[in-house]
Amino acid sequence: MSFFEKLKSANNSVWSDYTQHEFVRGLQTGTLPRGAFEYYLKQDYLFLIHFARAYSLAAYKADTLAQMKAATATVSALIETEMALHVQYCKEWGISEAEMQKIEEAPENMAYTRYVLEKGHAGDILDLYVALSPCVVGYGEIGKRLSSSPETVTEDNPYLPWIEMYAGEEYQEVSDGAIKQLEDLAEARLTEARFDSLSKTFREASRLEAAFWQMGLDHKAA
Amino acid sequence: MSFFEKLKSANNSVWSDYTQHEFVRGLQTGTLPRGAFEYYLKQDYLFLIHFARAYSLAAYKADTLAQMKAATATVSALIETEMALHVQYCKEWGISEAEMQKIEEAPENMAYTRYVLEKGHAGDILDLYVALSPCVVGYGEIGKRLSSSPETVTEDNPYLPWIEMYAGEEYQEVSDGAIKQLEDLAEARLTEARFDSLSKTFREASRLEAAFWQMGLDHKAA
Amino acid sequence: MSFFEKLKSANNSVWSDYTQHEFVRGLQTGTLPRGAFEYYLKQDYLFLIHFARAYSLAAYKADTLAQMKAATATVSALIETEMALHVQYCKEWGISEAEMQKIEEAPENMAYTRYVLEKGHAGDILDLYVALSPCVVGYGEIGKRLSSSPETVTEDNPYLPWIEMYAGEEYQEVSDGAIKQLEDLAEARLTEARFDSLSKTFREASRLEAAFWQMGLDHKAA
Amino acid sequence: MSFFEKLKSANNSVWSDYTQHEFVRGLQTGTLPRGAFEYYLKQDYLFLIHFARAYSLAAYKADTLAQMKAATATVSALIETEMALHVQYCKEWGISEAEMQKIEEAPENMAYTRYVLEKGHAGDILDLYVALSPCVVGYGEIGKRLSSSPETVTEDNPYLPWIEMYAGEEYQEVSDGAIKQLEDLAEARLTEARFDSLSKTFREASRLEAAFWQMGLDHKAA
Numbered sequence: 001m002s003f004f005e006k007l008k009s010a011n012n013s014v015w016s017d018y019t020q021h022e023f024v025r026g027l028q029t030g031t032l033p034r035g036a037f038e039y040y041l042k043q044d045y046l047f048l049i050h051f052a053r054a055y056s057l058a059a060y061k062a063d064t065l066a067q068m069k070a071a072t073a074t075v076s077a078l079i080e081t082e083m084a085l086h087v088q089y090c091k092e093w094g095i096s097e098a099e100m101q102k103i104e105e106a107p108e109n110m111a112y113t114r115y116v117l118e119k120g121h122a123g124d125i126l127d128l129y130v131a132l133s134p135c136v137v138g139y140g141e142i143g144k145r146l147s148s149s150p151e152t153v154t155e156d157n158p159y160l161p162w163i164e165m166y167a168g169e170e171y172q173e174v175s176d177g178a179i180k181q182l183e184d185l186a187e188a189r190l191t192e193a194r195f196d197s198l199s200k201t202f203r204e205a206s207r208l209e210a211a212f213w214q215m216g217l218d219h220k221a222a
Numbered sequence: 223m224s225f226f227e228k229l230k231s232a233n234n235s236v237w238s239d240y241t242q243h244e245f246v247r248g249l250q251t252g253t254l255p256r257g258a259f260e261y262y263l264k265q266d267y268l269f270l271i272h273f274a275r276a277y278s279l280a281a282y283k284a285d286t287l288a289q290m291k292a293a294t295a296t297v298s299a300l301i302e303t304e305m306a307l308h309v310q311y312c313k314e315w316g317i318s319e320a321e322m323q324k325i326e327e328a329p330e331n332m333a334y335t336r337y338v339l340e341k342g343h344a345g346d347i348l349d350l351y352v353a354l355s356p357c358v359v360g361y362g363e364i365g366k367r368l369s370s371s372p373e374t375v376t377e378d379n380p381y382l383p384w385i386e387m388y389a390g391e392e393y394q395e396v397s398d399g400a401i402k403q404l405e406d407l408a409e410a411r412l413t414e415a416r417f418d419s420l421s422k423t424f425r426e427a428s429r430l431e432a433a434f435w436q437m438g439l440d441h442k443a444a
Numbered sequence: 445m446s447f448f449e450k451l452k453s454a455n456n457s458v459w460s461d462y463t464q465h466e467f468v469r470g471l472q473t474g475t476l477p478r479g480a481f482e483y484y485l486k487q488d489y490l491f492l493i494h495f496a497r498a499y500s501l502a503a504y505k506a507d508t509l510a511q512m513k514a515a516t517a518t519v520s521a522l523i524e525t526e527m528a529l530h531v532q533y534c535k536e537w538g539i540s541e542a543e544m545q546k547i548e549e550a551p552e553n554m555a556y557t558r559y560v561l562e563k564g565h566a567g568d569i570l571d572l573y574v575a576l577s578p579c580v581v582g583y584g585e586i587g588k589r590l591s592s593s594p595e596t597v598t599e600d601n602p603y604l605p606w607i608e609m610y611a612g613e614e615y616q617e618v619s620d621g622a623i624k625q626l627e628d629l630a631e632a633r634l635t636e637a638r639f640d641s642l643s644k645t646f647r648e649a650s651r652l653e654a655a656f657w658q659m660g661l662d663h664k665a666a
Numbered sequence: 667m668s669f670f671e672k673l674k675s676a677n678n679s680v681w682s683d684y685t686q687h688e689f690v691r692g693l694q695t696g697t698l699p700r701g702a703f704e705y706y707l708k709q710d711y712l713f714l715i716h717f718a719r720a721y722s723l724a725a726y727k728a729d730t731l732a733q734m735k736a737a738t739a740t741v742s743a744l745i746e747t748e749m750a751l752h753v754q755y756c757k758e759w760g761i762s763e764a765e766m767q768k769i770e771e772a773p774e775n776m777a778y779t780r781y782v783l784e785k786g787h788a789g790d791i792l793d794l795y796v797a798l799s800p801c802v803v804g805y806g807e808i809g810k811r812l813s814s815s816p817e818t819v820t821e822d823n824p825y826l827p828w829i830e831m832y833a834g835e836e837y838q839e840v841s842d843g844a845i846k847q848l849e850d851l852a853e854a855r856l857t858e859a860r861f862d863s864l865s866k867t868f869r870e871a872s873r874l875e876a877a878f879w880q881m882g883l884d885h886k887a888a
Contacts, residue, residue: 049509053344056512059500059519061788063863065493068500069523075503075516107433110426111333114340121343122275122727124790188859197729204332211329271731278725278734281741283566285641287715290722294741297725301735344505346568410637419507497788551877554870555777562780565787566719648776655773 003186004137004179007202018134018206019142023213028146030157033220037159040216041090043109045100048086050113052078054120054132061125108215112208119201126189129182130198134206140175143167225408226359226401229424240356240428241364245435250368252379255442259381262438263312265331267322270308272335274300276342276354283347330437334430341423348411351404352420356428362397365389447630448581448623451646462578462650463586467657472590474601477664481603484660485534487553489544492530494557496522498564498576505569552659556652563645570633573626574642578650584619587611669852670803670845673868684800684872685808689879694812696823699886703825706882707756709775711766714752716779718744720786720798727791736847774881778874785867792855795848796864800872806841809833
């Protein structure tokens with residue numbers, strides 16, 4: 001079993017709570033309230049910035065030049081490409097960049113992003129990447145599952161492009177790369193004694209991801 | 223107007239939301255559900271640890287030896303004295319240390335503590351102390367106000383010792399010291415251009431403090 | 445006077461010791477022992493990595509998205525372009541990449557790079573960029589001065605390409621950009637009270653840069 | 667073999683260069699030039715501050731409350747007790763505290779202290795403590811060896827109190843405690859893959875310690 005599989009299997013129910021959250025089911029069936037998705041999208045703009053900061057920190061903390069290059073490529077992809085795509089995508093939902101820039105950051109957003117960043121400072125690069133993994137890999141898993149599920153509504157589902165993006169080859173490569181990288185870091189730095197602590201990080205990050213979905217649902221009317 | 227007064231006055235309504243939160247009114251009138259307070263106490267145990275970590279970071283980031291000594295004295299006070307007092311106090315509420323050590327950290331706890339710590343890494347010692355101030359100074363203000371308010375129920379109010387502790391001379395000195403320290407740091411490091419960012423930090427930290435009270439209310443049955 | 449000019453003028457003699465170091469005069473006259481330059485080039489390979497780490501830290505600590513993009517662009521330029529150019533340039537001097545990867549880092553290299561990085565952690569982004577500035581701007585100044593000086597030997601000077609690179613438009617833009625950025629950060633974060641501390645950072649970083657040249661001279665036979 | 671023994675045996679010659687440095691032999695025979703020792707003492711004042719900062723960082727990065735308490739106790743001991751003792755001791759050598767506060771930090775001092783601190787930021791608490799160990803444990807080893815060596819001059823040796831301090835029970839306990847702590851951290855966090863990197867940290871820190879002695883010798887006339 002890979003390290004990532006071990007993390008998941010040690011946190012089965014939290015992982016399900018996150019990856020099969022009501023918000024995700026709403027994406028699948030197309031019944032997610034538009035307001036929930038829109039609030040999620042706006043928060044995701046701020047999320048991306050902190051996510052890029054986390055990879056900048058990873059570049060700083062890298063053990064090797066190859067790791068540093070990989071992390072920096074992710075930062076560049078996030079702040080140059082992903083944010084532009086996000087802005088473009090949000091425009092299609094009627095949300096302007098100006099609107100996103102002035103939104104108040106939700107506590108759920110702060111909780112997850114700062115948890116990840118602080119874990120990175122307190123620990124080593126393995127701690128940091130474990131904290132990031134529920135997001136990077138979880139979205140890949142959600143995209144793949146929804147895309148291949150017969151229960152996924154494909155007609156008139158406004159969330160289909162979102163599903164297809166994360167199910168798409170490009171994102172799946174990102175997600176597979178993250179699993180591979182975690183494997184390499186675990187080989188270098190994982191000890192039996194550290195597993196519980198890393199598993200806890202994984203569990204807490206997954207819970208905070210689930211809370212991020214819930215934040216969307218709770219603000220559906222916002 | 224002192225720097226701290228400026229921060230408060232720029233964030234009036236958030237500051238009221240926090241310092242006059244329903245949880246605080248419940249402490250004042252003695253009507254706060256015991257379960258709410260007990261959950262708060264358990265989370266506060268974990269909070270104290272992260273709070274001490276924040277002062278360790280402050281000691282590291284100190285500009286002067288005097289600042290370093292002050293921050294270290296706070297760390298020692300927190301992990302040696304305060305935590306022991308907290309454990310003792312919790313015992314009176316029927317909560318054992320073992321119980322506190324195994325509690326799952328609430329997202330609201332993670333949000334506030336990690337926000338403060340991460341702000342400290344990203345910025346300088348002024349950023350860090352501004353993020354800490356709603357807690358340190360806010361509790362002093364709450365204690366003082368409740369202790370001198372005619373609306374405060376003093377008979378059969380199980381929360382009176384809590385109020386008296388924060389209204390007490392010892393804590394008031396801590397709180398006054400924190401205001402003074404913030405003033406000194408502002409004199410050294412505050413620019414007009416930084417005020418908005420520091421005010422935002424103050425606002426967000428105050429919101430996260432209010433959410434910490436709300437967490438108690440929401441778990442009253444837990 | 446710009447902030448950078450103020451830093452320089454407060455540290456005149458240290459700045460001269462660095463920018464007019466015997467090593468620099470050796471580059472100008474072409475009399476620098478080859479061994480000194482070669483050792484310098486090998487150490488510079490490791491230096492570039494730590495320099496890129498410093499900009500990764502700057503990207504993490506950035507106050508704005510624009511600052512973050514600028515810092516990340518520098519990291520990418522360093523680890524993708526500059527290091528490849530450096531490897532190529534070293535090859536012309538008969539130094540292979542394998543040789544550079546196994547070199548023992550000189551104490552002078554460690555002193556400067558770790559000083560910069562640690563200053564970045566302890567302080568804010570202004571502290572970090574001030575610590576970086578003697579390198580970024582100093583090389584631009586040296587290149588420009590040597591390139592336009594009548595005392596510079598242009599015939600059979602093996603160091604002329606080095607001089608021309610730093611005198612070139614591309615590097616001068618980098619250097620001018622760094623001065624401009626420092627100006628912006630100073631406008632946002634400089635206070636009278638901080639000047640002495642920042643000036644000390646500038647002075648120490650300049651001294652460590654001078655020691656980096658000296659390291660080359662001392663190892664001329666290595 | 668303990669982890670610390672493994673680190674030493676993997677870096678035998680560097681460890682000897684450090685612990686049997688000419689400066690150390692000068693302490694043993696009493697022939698170390700007074701100027702060398704005095705310069706060393708003055709630099710050591712600044713060193714202690716950065717050393718305390720490193721333990722503050724360790725307190726922040728601690729995996730457990732027990733580790734946090736231990737690191738904080740060290741910070742307190744350093745900035746409250748050790749610095750006062752150092753000031754007192756220096757006074758006996760005719761060096762006032764004012765003189766120490768205005769001394770320019772030597773590059774060798776910066777190199778070692780910033781290397782340790784930056785290693786702590788980049789890595790985890792094991793990386794940090796390995797970087798600190800040549801100092802903490804090395805001084806204990808030097809003290810013990812010199813104190814029991816028949817070659818140590820005990821009559822009219824002005825450095826005998828220094829030797830006796832580090833050979834004394836109190837410091838030996840500190841040193842033994844550091845070895846024990848390293849052992850615990852290694853048990854929790856050491857992997858085969860990390861050994862080379864940690865051994866490199868140990869080697870570099872030991873080299874920088876040797877350079878610190880050399881700094882004293884080089885400034886004997888200062």
